Amino acid sequence: MSQKIDGQLIKTDRTKNHPLEQSPSVESQFSRVVEHSDWHEVTRSHQEKTQQDVLKALAKDKLTVDDFTALISPAAEPYLLDMVAKSEALTKQRFGNTLSLFAPLYLSNTCANECTYCGFSMSNAIKRLTLDEAQIKKEVAAIKGKGFDHILLVTGETKRVSMPYFERMLPLIKPSFSQLSMEVQPLEADEYQRLKNIGLDAVLVYQETYRRQTYLEHHLRGNKSNFNHRLDAPDRIGQAGLHKIGLGVLLGLEDWRTDSIMMAHHLRHLQKHYWRSRFSVAFPRIRPCEGGIQPKSVISDRQLIQLIAAWRLFDRDLEMSLSTRESAEFRHHAIRMGFTTMSAESKTQPGGYADDAEVALEQFEISDERSVQEIAEMIRSQGKEVVWKDWDPSLSGL
Numbered sequence: 565m566s567q568k569i570d571g572q573l574i575k576t577d578r579t580k581n582h583p584l585e586q587s588p589s590v591e592s593q594f595s596r597v598v599e600h601s602d603w604h605e606v607t608r609s610h611q612e613k614t615q616q617d618v619l620k621a622l623a624k625d626k627l628t629v630d631d632f633t634a635l636i637s638p639a640a641e642p643y644l645l646d647m648v649a650k651s652e653a654l655t656k657q658r659f660g661n662t663l664s665l666f667a668p669l670y671l672s673n674t675c676a677n678e679c680t681y682c683g684f685s686m687s688n689a690i691k692r693l694t695l696d697e698a699q700i701k702k703e704v705a706a707i708k709g710k711g712f713d714h715i716l717l718v719t720g721e722t723k724r725v726s727m728p729y730f731e732r733m734l735p736l737i738k739p740s741f742s743q744l745s746m747e748v749q750p751l752e753a754d755e756y757q758r759l760k761n762i763g764l765d766a767v768l769v770y771q772e773t774y775r776r777q778t779y780l781e782h783h784l785r786g787n788k789s790n791f792n793h794r795l796d797a798p799d800r801i802g803q804a805g806l807h808k809i810g811l812g813v814l815l816g817l818e819d820w821r822t823d824s825i826m827m828a829h830h831l832r833h834l835q836k837h838y839w840r841s842r843f844s845v846a847f848p849r850i851r852p853c854e855g856g857i858q859p860k861s862v863i864s865d866r867q868l869i870q871l872i873a874a875w876r877l878f879d880r881d882l883e884m885s886l887s888t889r890e891s892a893e894f895r896h897h898a899i900r901m902g903f904t905t906m907s908a909e910s911k912t913q914p915g916g917y918a919d920d921a922e923v924a925l926e927q928f929e930i931s932d933e934r935s936v937q938e939i940a941e942m943i944r945s946q947g948k949e950v951v952w953k954d955w956d957p958s959l960s961g962l
């Protein structure tokens with residue numbers, strides 16, 4: 565049995581309330597929504613959109629997931645310029661003429677998982693490094709020296725870099741930055757709460773793909789192969805009351821349109837249950853890495869621009885982030901469209917800022933290798949102002 569929810573065909577069981585109708589609890593975690601969804605029906609939904617559906621979505625102020633589906637469909641391609649113009653205007657209206665810069669700090673490249681697309685995978689014969697207190701202090705000083713006030717901590721997924729490590733290292737790092745985000749292994753709600761108490765502001769957990777079968781083909785070993793545990797991590801972050809929750813799919817693992825529609829459902833689910841949190845999305849595309857794979861569904865530059873504009877039209881308050889995985893040329897043209905944050909001069913190897921460690925330790929190749937000064941200059945040349953922090957806990961009385 566299927567029914568339309570927010571304009572999308574989702575399989576339902578009439579003996580139960582639909583998960584989207586329930587209060588935040590284990591019962592309402594997003595994995596239940598995915599269990600009841602039919603990947604092929606969602607794929608058909610974007611294939612069947614018409615130009616009439618696109619025009620209807622473009623004329624609306626408040627968009628449903630079904631409208632978002634129309635905007636990312638092939639039928640919307642002739643309307644790209646209209647979408648971009650509207651996306652630019654909405655972003656300017658909501659966020660002003662600013663773009664905030666952050667730096668990722670890779671604390672460890674040890675990992676007990678095997679992901680087909682990642683240079684840190686357990687079986688890759690690379691030098692492993694987990695930064696200790698002294699090394700972290702050097703990295704923090706180097707990043708502060710470049711002017712950053714927002715830092716994203718990144719690690720592989722292993723017991724060595726779990727709660728005891730985080731609880732030792734966060735108090736060392738937090739005093740130097742206004743905003744502290746993390747992209748690490750999924751944790752439990754009480755663990756997120758403990759990290760929030762020592763200064764954590766935001767957590768990013770990218771689902772990579774919402775199609776279980778494809779997910780299992782790319783996550784071969786380790787805790788990350790538990791699809792539901794990762795899928796429900798944003799619910800646990802919301803339950804812990806974190807200020808910001810970040811979502812993302814690895815564009816190219818699966819049909820990028822279907823994955824994006826599932827992520828739009830995920831966003832609406834989280835917004836309904838954890839309305840005090842802010843939300844961000846990112847747009848990583850598969851990049852070459854050691855032992856890398858070819859994308860199953862290639863997203864062109866033009867299609868990526870369409871996707872970015874569609875997200876902005878779908879949600880005016882959404883923070884949207886662009887990483888150094890993208891080329892300098894693409895970032896140059898894309899920054900006006902809808903982005904609110906951008907990484908700059910990223911080093912994806914632990915110790916890379918202070919010691920310029922070997923490139924062989926990197927998680928993926930950086931495409932935009934310009935210095936932070938060059939990137940700040942490029943942003944200003946586009947008529948935008950560079951912001952080094954976009955939020956301070958004192959503003960919300962936390």
Ligand code: SF4
Binds near residue numbers: 679682686719
């Ligand atoms: S993607 Fe994350 S979990 Fe997978 S191998 Fe890389 S660092 Fe480990």
